[in-house]
Amino acid sequence: MISLQSLDMSESARNAIEGQQRYNPAEVEPKWQARWDADQSLYAAEGHDSGKPKFYCLEMLPYPSGQLHMGHVRNYAIGDALARFMWMRGYNVLHPMGWDAFGLPAENAALKNNTPPAEWTLANIASMKRQFRRLGMGFDWTAEVTTCLPDYYRWNQWFFLKMYDRGLAYRKKSKVNWCPECQTVLANEQVIDGRCWRHEDTIVEQRDLTQWFLRITKYADELLTGLDKLDGWPEKVRTMQRNWIGRSEGTLVDFAVDGAPETITVFTTRVDTIFGATSVQLAPEHPVAKSFAACDVALAAQVEEMLAQQKAAREAGDIGAIEKHGVDTGRFAINPFNGELVPIWVANYILADYGTGAIMSVPAHDERDFEFAGKYGLPVRRVIVPKAGTNADEQLPYTAEDDAVLADSGEWTGESCVDAQRKMAAFAAANGFGSATVTYRLKDWGVSRQRYWGTPIPMVYCTNGHAGTEAGGVVPLPESALPVVLPEQIEITQQGGSPLGRVADFVNTTCPVCGGPARRETDTMDTFVDSSWYFYRYTDAKNPVAPFDSAKANYWFPIDQYIGGVEHAILHLIYSRFWTKVMWDLGLIENDEPAARLFTQGMVVKDGAKMSKSKGNVVSPDLMIERYGADATRMYALFAAPPDRDLEWQEDGVAGISRFLSRVHRLTMKYSEIAAQRNQATGSRVDESACAQALLRRLHQTIAKITLDFSGRWHFNTCIAAVMELVNVIVANEAAMDSGEVPAAVVGDVFRNLVLMLAPFAPFLAAELWEAVGGEGAVFRIAWPVADEELTREAEVEIPVQMNGKLVTVIRVPAGSDEATIKAAALADAKVAARLEGKTVVKVIVVPGKLVNIVVR
Ligand SMILES: [Zn+2]
Ligand SMILES: [Zn+2]
Numbered sequence: 001m002i003s004l005q006s007l008d009m010s011e012s013a014r015n016a017i018e019g020q021q022r023y024n025p026a027e028v029e030p031k032w033q034a035r036w037d038a039d040q041s042l043y044a045a046e047g048h049d050s051g052k053p054k055f056y057c058l059e060m061l062p063y064p065s066g067q068l069h070m071g072h073v074r075n076y077a078i079g080d081a082l083a084r085f086m087w088m089r090g091y092n093v094l095h096p097m098g099w100d101a102f103g104l105p106a107e108n109a110a111l112k113n114n115t116p117p118a119e120w121t122l123a124n125i126a127s128m129k130r131q132f133r134r135l136g137m138g139f140d141w142t143a144e145v146t147t148c149l150p151d152y153y154r155w156n157q158w159f160f161l162k163m164y165d166r167g168l169a170y171r172k173k174s175k176v177n178w179c180p181e182c183q184t185v186l187a188n189e190q191v192i193d194g195r196c197w198r199h200e201d202t203i204v205e206q207r208d209l210t211q212w213f214l215r216i217t218k219y220a221d222e223l224l225t226g227l228d229k230l231d232g233w234p235e236k237v238r239t240m241q242r243n244w245i246g247r248s249e250g251t252l253v254d255f256a257v258d259g260a261p262e263t264i265t266v267f268t269t270r271v272d273t274i275f276g277a278t279s280v281q282l283a284p285e286h287p288v289a290k291s292f293a294a295c296d297v298a299l300a301a302q303v304e305e306m307l308a309q310q311k312a313a314r315e316a317g318d319i320g321a322i323e324k325h326g327v328d329t330g331r332f333a334i335n336p337f338n339g340e341l342v343p344i345w346v347a348n349y350i351l352a353d354y355g356t357g358a359i360m361s362v363p364a365h366d367e368r369d370f371e372f373a374g375k376y377g378l379p380v381r382r383v384i385v386p387k388a389g390t391n392a393d394e395q396l397p398y399t400a401e402d403d404a405v406l407a408d409s410g411e412w413t414g415e416s417c418v419d420a421q422r423k424m425a426a427f428a429a430a431n432g433f434g435s436a437t438v439t440y441r442l443k444d445w446g447v448s449r450q451r452y453w454g455t456p457i458p459m460v461y462c463t464n465g466h467a468g469t470e471a472g473g474v475v476p477l478p479e480s481a482l483p484v485v486l487p488e489q490i491e492i493t494q495q496g497g498s499p500l501g502r503v504a505d506f507v508n509t510t511c512p513v514c515g516g517p518a519r520r521e522t523d524t525m526d527t528f529v530d531s532s533w534y535f536y537r538y539t540d541a542k543n544p545v546a547p548f549d550s551a552k553a554n555y556w557f558p559i560d561q562y563i564g565g566v567e568h569a570i571l572h573l574i575y576s577r578f579w580t581k582v583m584w585d586l587g588l589i590e591n592d593e594p595a596a597r598l599f600t601q602g603m604v605v606k607d608g609a610k611m612s613k614s615k616g617n618v619v620s621p622d623l624m625i626e627r628y629g630a631d632a633t634r635m636y637a638l639f640a641a642p643p644d645r646d647l648e649w650q651e652d653g654v655a656g657i658s659r660f661l662s663r664v665h666r667l668t669m670k671y672s673e674i675a676a677q678r679n680q681a682t683g684s685r686v687d688e689s690a691c692a693q694a695l696l697r698r699l700h701q702t703i704a705k706i707t708l709d710f711s712g713r714w715h716f717n718t719c720i721a722a723v724m725e726l727v728n729v730i731v732a733n734e735a736a737m738d739s740g741e742v743p744a745a746v747v748g749d750v751f752r753n754l755v756l757m758l759a760p761f762a763p764f765l766a767a768e769l770w771e772a773v774g775g776e777g778a779v780f781r782i783a784w785p786v787a788d789e790e791l792t793r794e795a796e797v798e799i800p801v802q803m804n805g806k807l808v809t810v811i812r813v814p815a816g817s818d819e820a821t822i823k824a825a826a827l828a829d830a831k832v833a834a835r836l837e838g839k840t841v842v843k844v845i846v847v848p849g850k851l852v853n854i855v856v857r
Helices: 011-017 025-037 070-088 104-113 117-134 150-165 216-229 235-245 271-276 287-294 297-316 367-376 417-430 534-540 550-556 571-585 621-628 630-639 651-670 672-676 690-710 716-732 734-739 744-758 763-772 819-828 830-836
Strands: 054-059 092-094 169-179 184-186 205-214 248-257 263-268 279-282 326-334 341-347 358-361 384-386 404-406 434-439 459-462 474-476 508-510 517-520 561-565 598-601 604-606 796-803 806-814 841-847 851-856
Touching: 025 117, 025 630, 025 763, 054 070, 054 550, 070 092, 070 561, 070 598, 070 604, 070 621, 070 630, 104 117, 117 621, 150 169, 150 474, 150 534, 150 571, 184 205, 216 235, 216 571, 235 571, 248 271, 248 417, 263 271, 263 279, 263 358, 263 434, 271 384, 271 417, 287 297, 287 326, 287 341, 297 326, 297 341, 326 367, 358 367, 404 417, 417 434, 534 550, 621 630, 621 651, 630 651, 630 716, 630 763, 651 672, 651 716, 651 744, 651 763, 672 744, 672 763, 690 716, 690 734, 690 744, 716 734, 716 744, 744 763, 796 819, 796 830, 806 819, 806 830, 819 830, 819 841, 819 851, 830 851
Parallel strands: 054 092, 054 561, 279 341, 561 598, 796 851
Antiparallel strands: 169 184, 169 205, 248 263, 248 326, 248 434, 279 358, 326 341, 384 404, 459 474, 459 517, 508 517, 796 806, 841 851
């Protein structure tokens, strides 16, 4: 790896000697920025009929906080380098940008500064857009999407109505996650270790609220199986999604309550162990537990106690670690497989919202049940044993399924566990007391937020109520009533509840069905709705009559490369896959997955920690640009670490890149006239001087390396290091170039291609130098150089030749020679031939490129 220190020779001294001005990005970069800004078509995607292959290059859109941070710079530098490379490879590239513009910070800022959220947000967008331009990002601003504007969020409302029509949006009262800091409900995905995803120190509470949900669980299986196709996604992201969806196959079995009309349905993944069930355990909130408690004061108190324990455990962030308690209700359930009575318990570790909120407890074959039975002295009955001939493991609990068979299990005794699970589920179904089933960890997506700055939910509550509508007179608005526009002048307070509820003009409306008085829904949508489909809007951002034109989306989708942080592995990346599947069902698109390839870049850290205001280790991109220029800042973000790893920000490194760019500028300017002459090479390149050959070889090796890296792993750090090595070879041959030993054609070739290779990483300098070497048009629209494989080869390599393990001589062969060529060359060598006289060659061992060993007798 090339070291930055090796570049640290005084460029300014050399510039002084050569009478040139030091490269000044503060002058050059704004000059090009102004030229680029003046031409909106420069980075604009072309139509379907461009005749070029398409490439949709997308980085996740930022939240407009007002300031880009270094993590953004890194994310967008990766995407921009790729977009520029693909343009140069002749693709029709869509490289858009937008703003994930709804969200809580705007409301907090409104409180603090008394600025309306819309004003604050739009001002932030303007300032971040300035930063993007200053960084030279090649975005297609004609496709800009701003999610807080009605021309965008009306389509959130439109999708919501479509989902409501299809039963995919529904309202229910349920236990929800409540962040006291956000003063709003959170989706399950937004609760991380019991805390708010926005407020790491805030414990999420549980509340009972009536909320709107999107039925993502309907797509659970599709979301799961779809992952198998996504081989362009990081395996870790696919694994996280699989775990989040959490599919498990099992059986539902109804246990009748002895002496009562109720039934308890348990969910089990091991119905084959049911003859070993020694109790049934209920969640404290289970309706049967509640009904028992209603006529048992002591039990009622204990159930309350357990509910409190669950709440505390949830709030402490780890419900799985709850200390297990239970209470025997004194009642019995009937095991439908053998008619046996088993005691009914209520236990604090059974969750109402997982499975059916009831389990059968089989201590002999389940770790958790074994522990619980031990604590309360419940019987342990073994019904699974190792298959005959395998080693009997007498240790309990015995949880094996493979190579295990049933014992003491009636007619299923002797069956393998796997067969018994299938047969017993079928038996339960045939006899009307159960069925095979699949459950998921994934829950429906709660999208109601008690916040102002979000998309209004397009529903009203008619005070007359309506036959055929839900209780409460829920009436969807017709599409013609869209958009439901957020009122802009609104006082933001911390009173709690939905702020829109205090805006009478907004709340009071008429019912679209009966014309009577109605109230609007005052909750707004989770902002993850906005980012669930924004990338489709980019393909047709100004469409006034539809979310997008299907033909346009079908041309651009799937996204060829999506780039963003791994923190979105569950939230955004699962919601947007769900949204895509819904849109597919609506007939809007032809792809059922949004992104063919996903790349998750590492974080930018400083002094070993993630940059954050509270740690005081934030490095401002603006400051870096001011000191070193935009090219050096973004190129350093690509150079300092492989893009999938964390990057430790070191200002020395940026300074080093800045010196390197200065050197490239000095050299290119020095030879720019020769390069601009565009001399054609004459005759065979092999005839050229050793210096010329060395330059050409390194040039083509560098082209080959970067070209290869752009198609896969994107180790731009080693690409940039390769460009640095090329520049070192140029410096080493400066005298030869000056003396004319290197033909002008070669000098021109080297510098023009050097500039082209810099274009994806340092667009401003590349544009400046491209003009200097007589290049016409935008540098990133010039065809990417093609490596001449012949020229990449090292001319000759030296290979030692041994005879019976002893060195005889060293031969020179063309690099990359095959085994037969090397063997022939070794045997033909004069020294070897002399030693072979009178001997027999037993065999010749050739290690290509390394060694020849001739075994003789
Ligand atoms: Zn919060
Ligand atoms: Zn009505």
